[in-house]
Amino acid sequence: MTTPTFHPLDGVSDNGRMEPKKYDAIVLASFGGPEGQDDVIPFLRNVTRGRGIPDERLEEVSHHYRAFGGISPINQQNRELRAAMEAELARRGIDLPVLWGNRNWAPFIADTLKDAYDAGHRRILAVTTSAYSCYSSCRQYREDLGMALVETGLDGRLEVDKVRQYFDHPGFVEPFVEGVTKGLKSVRERLAADGESNAPVHIMFATHSIPTADAEAAGPRNEDGGPALEDGAYVAQHLATAQAVLDRVPEAADAQWSLVYQSRSGAPHIPWLEPDINDALADLAATGVKGVVIVPLGFVSDHMEVVWDLDTEAMETCAELGLVAERVPTPGTHAKFVAGLIDLVSERTADNTIIERPSTTDLGPWYDVCRPNCCANRRGEKPTIAGADSTVGLPETEQA
Numbered sequence: 040m041t042t043p044t045f046h047p048l049d050g051v052s053d054n055g056r057m058e059p060k061k062y063d064a065i066v067l068a069s070f071g072g073p074e075g076q077d078d079v080i081p082f083l084r085n086v087t088r089g090r091g092i093p094d095e096r097l098e099e100v101s102h103h104y105r106a107f108g109g110i111s112p113i114n115q116q117n118r119e120l121r122a123a124m125e126a127e128l129a130r131r132g133i134d135l136p137v138l139w140g141n142r143n144w145a146p147f148i149a150d151t152l153k154d155a156y157d158a159g160h161r162r163i164l165a166v167t168t169s170a171y172s173c174y175s176s177c178r179q180y181r182e183d184l185g186m187a188l189v190e191t192g193l194d195g196r197l198e199v200d201k202v203r204q205y206f207d208h209p210g211f212v213e214p215f216v217e218g219v220t221k222g223l224k225s226v227r228e229r230l231a232a233d234g235e236s237n238a239p240v241h242i243m244f245a246t247h248s249i250p251t252a253d254a255e256a257a258g259p260r261n262e263d264g265g266p267a268l269e270d271g272a273y274v275a276q277h278l279a280t281a282q283a284v285l286d287r288v289p290e291a292a293d294a295q296w297s298l299v300y301q302s303r304s305g306a307p308h309i310p311w312l313e314p315d316i317n318d319a320l321a322d323l324a325a326t327g328v329k330g331v332v333i334v335p336l337g338f339v340s341d342h343m344e345v346v347w348d349l350d351t352e353a354m355e356t357c358a359e360l361g362l363v364a365e366r367v368p369t370p371g372t373h374a375k376f377v378a379g380l381i382d383l384v385s386e387r388t389a390d391n392t393i394i395e396r397p398s399t400t401d402l403g404p405w406y407d408v409c410r411p412n413c414c415a416n417r418r419g420e421k422p423t424i425a426g427a428d429s430t431v432g433l434p435e436t437e438q439a
């Protein structure tokens with residue numbers, strides 16, 4: 040396996056690090072979700088715009104939202120995360136407002152950037168609610184911000200950078216360490232209460248499935264254009280982060296574990312990452328496993344993919360299979376996660392107090408500035424910020 044080389048800090052151009060700057064606002068960029076029954080279909084149309092998701096799938100997904108009154112939990116979670124980030128900044132005496140904008144629902148990223156400009160901000164640092172590298176979780180946010188600059192005519196007037204993907208940052212990893220520790224204890228106690236004290240327990244890390252072609256395209260490229268990391272950065276980052284979590288849970292020392300996928304969509308003939316969590320649970324039960332700790336490693340908060348696909352569907356599967364199961368919390372507004380996000384901001388700011396860039400895997404710390412063709416958009420190129428080949432979001436003097 041090849042690991043990307045991280046050169047010492049010497050500017051943007053060929054090393055993936057960006058010199059610290061003086062920013063004047065943070066933008067929390069997220070997915071967005073519906074806030075009532077009338078929003079559901081318009082929201083799903085925004086999500087799937089131009090992507091060939093079949094109508095039956097839209098209908099199917101709309102039921103998940105309908106069952107929750109048409110309200111996705113994600114927006115409220117982002118309001119709480121934003122407030123927690125502001126509180127942490129205030130606690131540290133850092134004067135940076137936190138603005139919020141979404142890809143698929145109001146407040147939209149373009150409106151947020153326009154408001155930022157009108158409020159006098161000129162240099163923005165984006166933090167996204169996605170920890171890993173793939174098209175949906177990294178490049179698409181870079182495009183959202185890049186296209187928003189073009190749409191609003193702010194390109195060249197508003198500089199926009201982004202913090203590194205933070206899958207291996209201790210602030211993201213530590214809440215999972217706590218969760219796995221508690222989850223294991225609880226599953227083992229419940230098994231003991233059923234007279235199954237020594238029954239095997241499995242730790243199942245779950246993340247969003249993506250098309251295998253996107254997984255291949257994830258992360259930096261080799262000279263021959265292939266993925267620099269075996270199986271692509273998305274899979275490699277999840278495997279490395281799962282290991283980093285397990286290394287910090289002594290009680291997990293002898294437990295078996297796996298990485299599984301959920302929330303597949305798209306046409307059935309297009310390959311996506313497998314196994315699906317429900318199939319994996321059935322296979323485990325068939326081998327005599329009695330307890331499972333489900334770790335939503337791919338997600339930052341308890342949004343619909345977590346409360347529906349895990350808490351509803353996967354938990355039903357566990358009940359049918361007679362598996363004792365616990366779902367570990369997502370980082371959400373855990374104090375360590377919030378502090379970690381502010382550390383990620385601090386390592387990029389001119390009055391930086393974070394000298395060392397923490398990372399719990401040998402893949403990181405990840406790039407501040409994505410490498411050329413990183414997480415390529417297979418449907419064609421769009422303007423992106425924060426890439427070595429970006430043409431937008433730069434100071435006016437550096438515009439192509």
Ligand SMILES: CC1=C(CCC(=O)O)c2cc3nc(cc4[nH]c(cc5[nH]c(cc1n2)c(C)c5CCC(=O)O)c(CCC(=O)O)c4C)C(CCC(=O)O)=C3C
Pocket residue numbers: 070071072073083086087090092096097100111112113168169170173175176247248249250302303304305337342343344
């Ligand atoms: C990697 C990844 C993450 C994790 C990283 C990140 O967080 O960014 C993520 C998160 C999320 N995905 C979400 C919702 C949806 N994702 C969809 C569709 C898709 N996701 C994909 C990938 C990912 N998705 C892909 C390759 C597709 C198909 C193509 C496309 O359409 O891009 C669809 C369309 C219908 C469907 O087919 O399911 C919906 C409604 C919500 C909001 C939940 C809420 O409302 O609480 C969140 C946080």
Ligand SMILES: [Fe+2]
Pocket residue numbers: 247
């Ligand atoms: Fe998704």
